[in-house]
Structures are given as C-alpha cells and as structure tokens.
Amino acid sequence: MADVFDPDAMIERFRLRAEAVRARGLPPVEGPDRQRFVEQARADFMDFAMLADAEASLEDGILTLRVDLRPKPQE
Numbered sequence: 228m229a230d231v232f233d234p235d236a237m238i239e240r241f242r243l244r245a246e247a248v249r250a251r252g253l254p255p256v257e258g259p260d261r262q263r264f265v266e267q268a269r270a271d272f273m274d275f276a277m278l279a280d281a282e283a284s285l286e287d288g289i290l291t292l293r294v295d296l297r298p299k300p301q302e
Contacts, residue, residue, distance in 0.1 A: 234283030
C-alpha cells in the first residue's frame with residue numbers, strides 16, 4: 228500500500244468501477260444464473276456509484292465518507 232492514502236483517488240476508482248459494471252456485457256448464461264448475474268451487476272453498480280458520489284475526509288486517521296441519499300429536487 229502506498230505511504231499516503233488519497234481518498235479522492237479511491238473515490239475515482241469507485242467511479243471507474245461503476246462505469247465498468249455498466250459497460251460490461253452479459254456472459255453466455257441462461258435461466259436462473261443469468262438472472263443472478265443481472266441482479267449482482269445492479270447491486271455492484273449501485274454500490275460503486277454511491278461511493279463514487281461520496282465526499283471523503285480523512286482526519287486523525289479516520290476516513291469518513293458522506294453520501295447524500297436525499298432525492299434531488301425536480302426543476
């Protein structure tokens with residue numbers, strides 16, 4: 228592990244992971260295995276995207292991620 232932890236770089240890696248999940252294709256599976264794959268991809272994307280939207284702070288060795296889950300106001 229690097230000597231200096233960069234929380235913004237970590238958030239960028241989660242953004243890239245979310246993009247990768249969204250862009251990946253379905254493997255040649257059928258039936259229940261296909262459905263499980265699709266459900267796992269949805270969960271992975273949601274998790275990675277939430278962390279990609281986080282605001283990070285590192286204070287006294289404690290990493291805090293703030294994720295605003297409130298709905299955005301309609302314009």
